[in-house]
Amino acid sequence: MKNLQAWSMKNTVEFYVQERSRAKDLYKSEAAILLPVLPHVGSILDVGCAVGNFCSVVEELNPKVSYVGIDTSEGMIREARRRRPQVDFRLGDGRGLPFGDASFDLVFGTGVLLHNPDYFEMIAEMFRVSRRFVVIDLPRLVTQPYSFDLSHSYMVLKERFPTGTEEIIAEDTRVPYVLANVTEVFQGLLDRFAGQLAGIAGCGYYGTPHKSVSLPITPVIFTVVLLVKGQGPPRYHFQLPDDARSIAEAALGSVQGIKAESVEAVLAGHRS
Numbered sequence: 054m055k056n057l058q059a060w061s062m063k064n065t066v067e068f069y070v071q072e073r074s075r076a077k078d079l080y081k082s083e084a085a086i087l088l089p090v091l092p093h094v095g096s097i098l099d100v101g102c103a104v105g106n107f108c109s110v111v112e113e114l115n116p117k118v119s120y121v122g123i124d125t126s127e128g129m130i131r132e133a134r135r136r137r138p139q140v141d142f143r144l145g146d147g148r149g150l151p152f153g154d155a156s157f158d159l160v161f162g163t164g165v166l167l168h169n170p171d172y173f174e175m176i177a178e179m180f181r182v183s184r185r186f187v188v189i190d191l192p193r194l195v196t197q198p199y200s201f202d203l204s205h206s207y208m209v210l211k212e213r214f215p216t217g218t219e220e221i222i223a224e225d226t227r228v229p230y231v232l233a234n235v236t237e238v239f240q241g242l243l244d245r246f247a248g249q250l251a252g253i254a255g256c257g258y259y260g261t262p263h264k265s266v267s268l269p270i271t272p273v274i275f276t277v278v279l280l281v282k283g284q285g286p287p288r289y290h291f292q293l294p295d296d297a298r299s300i301a302e303a304a305l306g307s308v309q310g311i312k313a314e315s316v317e318a319v320l321a322g323h324r325s
Contacts, residue, residue: 061128062226064214066104070132074106076113082190082277083163085256085292089316090186090279091115094158098123100147100179101165105133108140121157123150147175155184163190163277167231168208170201173241180246180280187280191238192231193273194257196296199234205269206230212265230266232273235297239304242280243287247308251283252319255301256292281319288313288322 073079079087091114099107102122111118123143124130133142145151147165160183166172172192179187210226242253257276262268274297281287289305290313291298302312313319 061126062210062214063128065210066126066128066132068214069103069106069129070136072103072106074109076110079110080275080277082256082258082275086188086254086277086279086316087161088114089320090159090188091118093320094118094186096157096159096184097121098150098152098157098160098179098182100150100160100162100175101125102133102142103129103164105137105140105142107161108137123147148178150178150182152182154181156182158184159186159188161188163188166190167192168229170203170229170231172231172233173245176242176280177245180249180282183280183282185282187282189278189280191257191276191278192233193262193268194235194238194276194297195232195270195273196235196300197270199232199270201229201231201233203227203229205267206232208263208266210265213263230262230268232268232270235274235300236304239301242278243304243308246280248285249282250280250285250287252279252281252288252313252322253305253310254279254290254313254316254319256316257294257297259294279316279319281322286310288319290314290316290319 096119099122102124105122108120111120121141123145125146130142130144160179169175207227208230255276255278257274259272260275261272286309288311291301
């Protein structure tokens with residue numbers, strides 16, 4: 054990832070220390086997908102765990118879950134270990150996770166793929182080490198044709214977390230902020246996991262990113278999806294803007310997907 058060291062800046066780490074750590078802090082899209090899943094898992098891998106605040110959310114919602122966090126930022130992992138020494142935090146890259154196949158019931162990752170142009174590679178690794186479920190937020194989605202270009206799709210961390218960065222050069226804190234076409238993403242998921250996907254659900258909505266983000270297209274769709282491992286045809290349920298939902302449903306229809314009435318119905322199909 055470009056300017057990876059910027060994620061270990063003191064002010065960036067301190068921001069994440071204060072960031073969301075309670076179930077009430079979940080975004081609408083996260084809650085819609087995650088809350089139905091958590092009661093059915095015994096272990097979680099949090100990819101891009103930052104300082105580990107999601108561990109507190111998990112403990113609140115399902116205290117019996119075994120949690121492991123992994124992040125590429127040394128500063129984040131150092132702080133995570135300092136604050137929660139009893140928890141297993143690993144320094145590592147989501148494109149090559151140091152775990153065997155089917156190691157965790159749920160592999161979770163938000164705020165990660167949108168900063169990684171090779172996001173499909175990361176999703177494939179998360180799918181590999183998952184035993185049952187993957188919950189991720191996607192790159193920011195658009196319905197227009199689009200190919201990622203760092204020259205006009207990026208976030209400047211110095212502007213996102215400005216306190217204490219006065220002496221830091223802004224260009225050294227520029228990181229990718231990935232846009233992706235809706236068709237490309239959903240068709241890509243179906244192609245990569247053909248025969249291995251028992252269900253897929255998604256929740257998303259249009260929004261405008263923080264002012265520290267530069268993009269050629271706005272607004273964009275903030276989207277969280279659930280991938281359910283197993284044999285198809287996949288059940289699906291999408292709570293997306295109409296234009297994006299019709300595209301996603303068309304992709305699922307092309308593989309004889311079965312429309313479900315809720316995320317719970319997608320999960321019920323997996324358990325039946």
